[in-house]
Amino acid sequence: MDSSDWQAVTLTLQLGGYTTLILLVIATPLAWWLARQRSWLSAPVQAIVALPLVLPPTVLGFYLLIWLGPEGFVGATLESLGLQHLAFSFEGILIGSILYSLPFAVQPLTESFRQISQGQLDVAATLGAGWWRRFWTIVVPSCQGGFLIAATLSFAHTLGEFGVILMLGGSIPGETQVLSVLIYDHAEAMNYQAAENLSLGLLLFSFVVLMAVYTWQKRPTGGARYVAR
């Protein structure tokens, strides 16, 4: 492993970490709305959230490249404000990762919010707990499992992301060259030993993370059994 390999490892972990944090913030209210409100908008919103599950990543990457690039409406707007457009940048692939992993955060959270007892929330309100306190004292402890699964899947799925990043970010060391892209570059350059080192590392790491989650889930208080179904 040379320094460019380590740079890719750091970049990948950063991308996964930021994606997971931002996704938890975005997906929580979205999942809450999907789980608790009946609206004609629910079905179209659910469909949009699930799109990354079925679309080839190249399609998502292609549209993002157009929109975030210098000619696209987001990129052009940023440039007119004196900022940089987002194609081939870390911020760009971060946005791509968030969209790409959105269903993996929203779906477990929606499922776990559906299990929450409205009775407990009503009681908490009559006992003087405002919205924020109800969320932290009732929702979060009851949905620990859902949050853990959402975070793990978002993180792991971001590690495995390839197509979107290649389309949108290219392979710029230290900026957009994450592990999956670097492995591809190594293999293309016939540098099989380096590719294998990184591949094996990623394989073991992913296995350990998933195993840890499923072990935790099996505990009697682990909750979130719905994911195992």
Place this chain on the structure above:
Amino acid sequence: MLHVDIELQRGDFRLQLAHQFAAHKVTAIFGPSGCGKSTLLRSIAGLEPGLRGTVCWQNNIWHAQERIVKTEQRGIALVFQQPHLFTTKTVEANLRYGMPRASVLKACAMQFEDIIELLSLQPFMQRKPAQLSGGQQQRVAIARALLSQPQLLLLDEPMNGLDQAAKSQIMADLKRIQQRFALPILLVSHHVDEVVQLADEVVIMREGKLLSTGTLQQQVGQLSLHDEGPLSVLSISPGDNNQKDGLLAWQLGQQTLWLPTTGLPANSDSKRLLVWARDVSLATGPLKNTSLNNQVRAQIVGFERAQHDAEMVVELAVGEQQLRALVTKASIERLNLRAGYCVYAAFKAAALH
């Protein structure tokens, strides 16, 4: 004082009700299932979206077109039919959830240790709700509500699913707590015995509307329409503490009743005696050879139809109070009972509250 004038549409069910609830008293809301009792409580608590009209508590507007106070700011507590304990927390954490800060709590009426003792919760403090029986869970729910120091307590059939022993225990505790703290309570119930034991005022509901309202004594006739047939509630006061063979003397106006001493608080004030009309028998003269202990002189006021065609409800006046007897038409003919006649009514008391 709670003033309610509300309207709520839920599918084809419509709640429409205006009433001023008495302060510092227990008001029972009585009626058949599905008549909107629970919805009324939830509306008062602010848990029903789409409510129209006004809800005012003392001088505060809780709900009006231009202003809605959130549930958590109303200073109420609601005990639901299910205990709804917080499953991830211990019993103690459940109890402390709604409690004010320690500095504020000092000045409050209901102290932690008192309530724990009153509802015998000490042994369960560190358990999780799933480890408790239904009755224990409901006691925790009631204690949790009381410890939040509500200015108004809403009880939605809190005794549902409890066995008789647990129920009597909790009802007695609630009565004691209510009297000690003059806490206004709205109690939803469809059990006559709960209403008779706890209520001062009664609101009778039918199909989302208020059917009638008044003191417990005034509404006894209405209570009869729903449950186990007609009944009477007699107010009795302690006699001169005469005990005889495990019986204690009580005064019903000028007349004396003998009731079992068991389970009665020693220094009791006036009590309510629940008597089912089917447990009252009439005679034209004093009965000598009977196992019934209690006989009073009464005057026939009138007759009412009973559920069964062969029977009549005989309305009697015992001093100032009203007693009902369920008697067959054949007996009325045989004894030649007419309004204004004096008879002897012998009865078995169902419950003394």
